[in-house]
Amino acid sequence: MRTVAPVIARRNDEASGALIGYLPVGFPTFDESIEAAVAIVENGVDVLELGLPYSDPVMDGTVIQAATQQALAGGFRLADGFEAVRRITARVDAPVLIMTYWNPVVQYGVDRFADDLAAAGGAGLITPDLIPDEAADWIAASERTGLDRVFLAAPTSSDARLRLAVESSRGFVYTVSTMGITGARSDVDGAARTLVARLAEAGSPASCVGLGISTAAQVAEVLEYADGAIVGSALVKALAEGGVAAVGELAAELARGARRE
Amino acid sequence: MALRAQTGPYFGDFGGRFVPESLVAALDQLGEAYDLAKLDPAFGAELAELGRSYTGRPSIITEVPRFASHAAGARIILKREDLNHTGSHKINNVLGQALLTKRIGKSRVIAETGAGQHGVATATAAALFGLECTVYMGEVDTERQALNVARMRLLGAEVVPVKAGSRTLKDAINEAMRDWVTNVATTNYIFGTVAGPHPFPEMVRDFQKVIGEEARAQVLELTGALPTVVAACVGGGSNAIGIFHAFLDDAEVGLYGFEAGGEGVDTERHAATITKGRPGVLHGARSYLLQDDDGQTIESHSISAGLDYPGVGPEHSWLAAIGRAEYRPVTDAAAMQALRLLTRTEGIIPAIESAHALAGAIELGRELGPDSTILVNLSGRGDKDMDTAATYFGLYDQEAGE
Numbered sequence A: 001m002r003t004v005a006p007v008i009a010r011r012n013d014e015a016s017g018a019l020i021g022y023l024p025v026g027f028p029t030f031d032e033s034i035e036a037a038v039a040i041v042e043n044g045v046d047v048l049e050l051g052l053p054y055s056d057p058v059m060d061g062t063v064i065q066a067a068t069q070q071a072l073a074g075g076f077r078l079a080d081g082f083e084a085v086r087r088i089t090a091r092v093d094a095p096v097l098i099m100t101y102w103n104p105v106v107q108y109g110v111d112r113f114a115d116d117l118a119a120a121g122g123a124g125l126i127t128p129d130l131i132p133d134e135a136a137d138w139i140a141a142s143e144r145t146g147l148d149r150v151f152l153a154a155p156t157s158s159d160a161r162l163r164l165a166v167e168s169s170r171g172f173v174y175t176v177s178t179m180g181i182t183g184a185r186s187d188v189d190g191a192a193r194t195l196v197a198r199l200a201e202a203g204s205p206a207s208c209v210g211l212g213i214s215t216a217a218q219v220a221e222v223l224e225y226a227d228g229a230i231v232g233s234a235l236v237k238a239l240a241e242g243g244v245a246a247v248g249e250l251a252a253e254l255a256r257g258a259r260r261e
Numbered sequence B: 001m002a003l004r005a006q007t008g009p010y011f012g013d014f015g016g017r018f019v020p021e022s023l024v025a026a027l028d029q030l031g032e033a034y035d036l037a038k039l040d041p042a043f044g045a046e047l048a049e050l051g052r053s054y055t056g057r058p059s060i061i062t063e064v065p066r067f068a069s070h071a072a073g074a075r076i077i078l079k080r081e082d083l084n085h086t087g088s089h090k091i092n093n094v095l096g097q098a099l100l101t102k103r104i105g106k107s108r109v110i111a112e113t114g115a116g117q118h119g120v121a122t123a124t125a126a127a128l129f130g131l132e133c134t135v136y137m138g139e140v141d142t143e144r145q146a147l148n149v150a151r152m153r154l155l156g157a158e159v160v161p162v163k164a165g166s167r168t169l170k171d172a173i174n175e176a177m178r179d180w181v182t183n184v185a186t187t188n189y190i191f192g193t194v195a196g197p198h199p200f201p202e203m204v205r206d207f208q209k210v211i212g213e214e215a216r217a218q219v220l221e222l223t224g225a226l227p228t229v230v231a232a233c234v235g236g237g238s239n240a241i242g243i244f245h246a247f248l249d250d251a252e253v254g255l256y257g258f259e260a261g262g263e264g265v266d267t268e269r270h271a272a273t274i275t276k277g278r279p280g281v282l283h284g285a286r287s288y289l290l291q292d293d294d295g296q297t298i299e300s301h302s303i304s305a306g307l308d309y310p311g312v313g314p315e316h317s318w319l320a321a322i323g324r325a326e327y328r329p330v331t332d333a334a335a336m337q338a339l340r341l342l343t344r345t346e347g348i349i350p351a352i353e354s355a356h357a358l359a360g361a362i363e364l365g366r367e368l369g370p371d372s373t374i375l376v377n378l379s380g381r382g383d384k385d386m387d388t389a390a391t392y393f394g395l396y397d398q399e400a401g402e
Helices: A005-014 A030-042 A062-073 A078-091 A102-108 A110-120 A136-145 A159-168 A191-201 A216-223 A233-258 B021-039 B041-055 B090-103 B117-129 B139-144 B146-154 B169-183 B200-208 B210-223 B238-247 B314-321 B332-346 B352-368 B383-393
Strands: A018-024 A047-051 A096-099 A124-126 A148-150 A173-176 A207-210 A228-231 B061-063 B075-080 B108-113 B132-138 B158-162 B187-189 B229-234 B254-262 B278-282 B285-289 B325-331 B373-378
Touching: A005 A018, A018 A030, A018 A062, A018 A207, A018 A233, A030 A047, A030 A078, A030 A233, A047 A078, A062 A233, A078 A096, A078 A110, A102 A110, A102 B278, A110 A136, A124 A136, A136 A148, A159 A191, A159 B021, A173 A191, A191 A207, A216 A228, A216 A233, A228 A233, B021 B041, B021 B090, B021 B169, B021 B200, B041 B090, B061 B210, B075 B210, B090 B108, B090 B117, B090 B187, B090 B200, B090 B238, B108 B117, B108 B169, B117 B132, B117 B146, B132 B139, B132 B169, B139 B146, B139 B158, B146 B158, B146 B383, B158 B169, B169 B187, B200 B210, B200 B238, B200 B314, B210 B238, B210 B373, B229 B238, B229 B352, B238 B254, B238 B314, B238 B373, B254 B332, B254 B352, B285 B314, B314 B325, B325 B332, B325 B352, B332 B352, B332 B383, B352 B373, B352 B383
Parallel strands: A018 A047, A018 A228, A047 A096, A096 A124, A124 A148, A173 A207, A207 A228, B075 B373, B108 B132, B108 B187, B132 B158, B229 B254, B229 B373, B254 B325
Antiparallel strands: B061 B075, B278 B285
């Protein structure tokens, strides 16, 4: 099974850290979403975060909302997520995490979802609206299947909650850079640096920072203190405006930010 | 354990906190502040005084014999939450949460609203307490409830029309949660119903349970007995839980929640969540939910903006699961006929939401007969619905009369 921890460790040895790229399945079409995902890996993204479109994405800003609504209107079905993982992992070596809100997993069946994701070659799940306190079923299913599980840590999380996130996560802890939702920001909040340090004190083996990162300079800045930088809305915007070629170019540019000086 | 003693975060298999980690600290802070306030006599006294001198509590009960003659002669008694300041039961909850906002030292409140009643109540409390206020409202609802949009703006609130998704209440909640995640340091989310993550279902219920406590005593005084049944409309379910709660351990009293049946529960256009949904996770809690096979939320429909919601509070899901309360659908058409009937027979114009409970009461009266007593929560008044009613019944001059 391709899990993310070895990739993040390797990229911290040979570069300044890992570049993690988010794209939603089914946007702008199913086939183009596969091509776009392959293109960003071929241009330097180390770990893929593949989003499953959902009707009520409370953690997402306007760019990702618009893309995932278009994917739903275009007929996205949950089974397309597994098919996307199969096709992408057949073509590139990067581990593929699924980013999904929790209700689709509950309706599919937590164990069945874990089995099908593992069978498709997926690495695990990022769960933006599932906190470890409510995750007993998923923790059991991921232990059984060996899938990674990425929980979130926020600047407002108490020390006890950071320890819970660290103990419950496998792969990395998704370090929320700022209080807010997904979307490009001109400055990555200084809160991210503090939070990564707090997570290290809580014993986190790997902390990757997301929310608001959109440029190579921001990637470089974040990788000074974090193990990985997560870019989402900027890639989705590039795909929406310029297609597969444009998103590949942006990935190559972002990857330059992950090179060791 | 008494059913009334049930607290969050779980009501049987329902409830919980399915939220982004960023909100957990705020929910913990709110829950802790509420737990302290519950034990503080000064908080209870301040809220009771606001109820008395601002809202107009206790609200009266009104027996409606001319209306009841259409329900096989059952005694029908209305709990008049429509007479509250701001026109509905929503103010009961908002005043409690606004007092809590002051206690936790936040200066801004946000709210979601469907029909606009919760938004108006929140804007009112914000004006009363000097808080900054932003209300999220689906664009579809800002159009069908334009009067309430104007009321909120006059009260000094910013009203944000939400253009995402189905552009109704569920999307307004999504947008309010996004705002809260971003501005949680300064902002308290005054949630309008008994859904959402813990502590909202328990806290909002506690602020609304005054309805049933008053009504139980008032009906006993009027009739010498408890009512046979209690009826209320259910969207998220705050007015229903408010009137049910005092009766939960009176096993002989039947509890009936009436969901929005829209154009019929065998069509795709309804909001009958418990009748037609199945358990899932939406807006921070596990509860019944209208959803497709993939767990995507299905857009609901109701002529009443306040019931146009594909979810329902977890305590209702629990009461349905254990059989303590029964939930039935009422169509748009039946609700509108009941609205006109109460207006013509009693001179009381109900909100379209509350008209669903009235239609349910007629149905219950015909089943239970003239020896029964039906307590109905008249949760709001119909002023806000005049445009919808005038269009529906053809009351404008340029349109053909019915």
